[in-house]
Amino acid sequence: MPRLASRVDRISPFYVMELVKQAARMEAAGQDIVHMSIGEPDFTAAPEVVEAMELAVRQGRSQYTPAVGITPLREAIAAFYRTRFGVDIDPARVIVTAGASGALSLACAALVEHGAKVLMPDPAYPCNRHFVTAAGGQPIPIPSGPEDRFQLSAEHVRKHWDDQTAGVLIASPSNPTGTAIAPDALVELVDEVRKRNGFAIVDEIYLGLQYDGERKSAASLGDDLIIVNSFSKYFHMTGWRLGWLIVPPTLVGAFEKLAQNLVICASSLAQHAALACFTPTSLDVFEARREAFRERRDYLLPEFERLGLHVPVKPDGAFYIYSDVSEHSPDSGAFAARLLAEAGVCAVPGMDFGTADPGRYMRFSYATDLARLQEAVDRMSRLLGR
Structure with missing residues (x-):
């Protein structure tokens, strides 16, 4: 077989994709999953x-x-x-x-x-x-x-x-x-x-x-x-x-x-x-959707604090919350697996994003409908006894 360039070994897998594949298998088996993992807007082109x-x-x-x-x-x-x-x-x-x-x-x-x-x-x-x-x-x-x-x-x-x-x-x-x-x-x-x-x-x-x-x-x-x-x-x-x-x-x-x-x-x-994209009508659409993302963020932040998923720095953009989950587990990978298996909520452990304390943090995406985010909070509340 051809020999791969050494740079390939220096590129790590995208771990979130493995988690998403597991979520897909669960969905195929009939389980409802709330996706708070992939960084992709639920909105599509205007x-x-x-x-x-x-x-x-x-x-x-x-x-x-x-x-x-x-x-x-x-x-x-x-x-x-x-x-x-x-x-x-x-x-x-x-x-x-x-x-x-x-x-x-x-x-x-x-x-x-x-x-x-x-x-x-x-x-x-x-x-x-x-x-x-x-x-x-x-x-x-x-x-x-x-x-x-x-x-x-x-x-x-x-x-x-x-x-x-x-x-x-x-x-x-x-x-x-x-x-x-x-x-x-x-x-x-x-x-x-x-x-x-x-x-x-x-x-x-x-x-x-x-x-x-x-x-x-x-x-x-x-x-x-x-x-x-x-x-x-x-x-x-x-x-x-x-x-x-x-x-x-x-x-x-x-x-x-x-x-x-x-x-x-x-x-x-x-x-x-x-x-x-740059017509007035389209720009109005994008701004309305931006407000929808803001509403989701503003709903989740106090709920996460109540759940013990502490947010050390308020996110002021994008559609992510980087949460400190150490109150519930010293290993965010294990905690992500538990959320998926026991609550049907898919989110990303910190290991994908670097080596600086990845076991402490998880990324939750709110690029999904507010009603589904409310469902995710309800499920996590039951799981965490909050």
């Missing part, structure tokens, strides 16, 4: 977007596009930053990608030398480590606890940066914690990276789903940052596999060359349909 896709199919708009995306979509994304976030972005800096995953893969291919270190918080979205590894770099997860809002900080950069470090990869708001980096803390962090001539990749796929404070893009801090975003979360188009990068003007050519060779282009049909 009606105007679906209509735009149907029209694009009928018009045969399925041929290759430029590697950086169709011009109208790049212009629409830039206009969205101006009207929603108050940032003027040259559309030439926008590169349309095959989802945020495609954007992060492209960014790591462009910026991470073999053996280079990239700092990131622990806990973090597990694939962020693996994008760096796949590019030949070394992900360096830095333990980031409640006192850091579970985020990388300027002090972490000062303490952990060395001659092999190339940059940082952060997300705000974050998966799994739903926490955002405070604006002043982000400025300080970026300044520390700049002092060291490093890069900063900022994943903002949950920025549209921020509930507390002003929704402010890191793009406002200067044109030297690499901004990642997606149509998956705020626009509820996960399977459409469409996202974007905003890159420094001097790097556009390099990113375009890599995109031409590695992906050709993002889905042409999805690109044409995504133009309808």
Whole structure:
């Protein structure tokens, strides 16, 4: 058999998928499961977007596009930053990608030398480590606890940066914690990276789903940052596999060359349909759904405290609650298995998100209907005697 590259051994399994497979087997056997595991909105594409896709199919708009995306979509994304976030972005800096995953893969291919270190918080979205590894770099997860809002900080950069470090990869708001980096803390962090001539990749796929404070893009801090975003979360188009990068003007050519060779282009049909995301009617839909997510969060937070599933940092975005379950178990993996087996509630243990105290924490997703979340709380109440 062919010998696999050694990097494959450095990429760990996505444990949540094993839990989800177990939940699926239970459902197939007739058991009702409340899913609080996968980070996928229960909402789907807005009606105007679906209509735009149907029209694009009928018009045969399925041929290759430029590697950086169709011009109208790049212009629409830039206009969205101006009207929603108050940032003027040259559309030439926008590169349309095959989802945020495609954007992060492209960014790591462009910026991470073999053996280079990239700092990131622990806990973090597990694939962020693996994008760096796949590019030949070394992900360096830095333990980031409640006192850091579970985020990388300027002090972490000062303490952990060395001659092999190339940059940082952060997300705000974050998966799994739903926490955002405070604006002043982000400025300080970026300044520390700049002092060291490093890069900063900022994943903002949950920025549209921020509930507390002003929704402010890191793009406002200067044109030297690499901004990642997606149509998956705020626009509820996960399977459409469409996202974007905003890159420094001097790097556009390099990113375009890599995109031409590695992906050709993002889905042409999805690109044409995504133009309808920015109509007033569609934006009203997305904002109404954002309020629905906020309602779910605000229902769950006090209920979790009552259940002894303590939330050390209030999530201000995304659709996750990162809960301290140590009152009930020293092992979040065992506790997740118990919730699934005895209460029919599927949630994710901390082992997927890093090595900093993973047995203490679990991620609960509230990307499901409020009535189902209420059912999950009722079941956990009975199980935990609350």
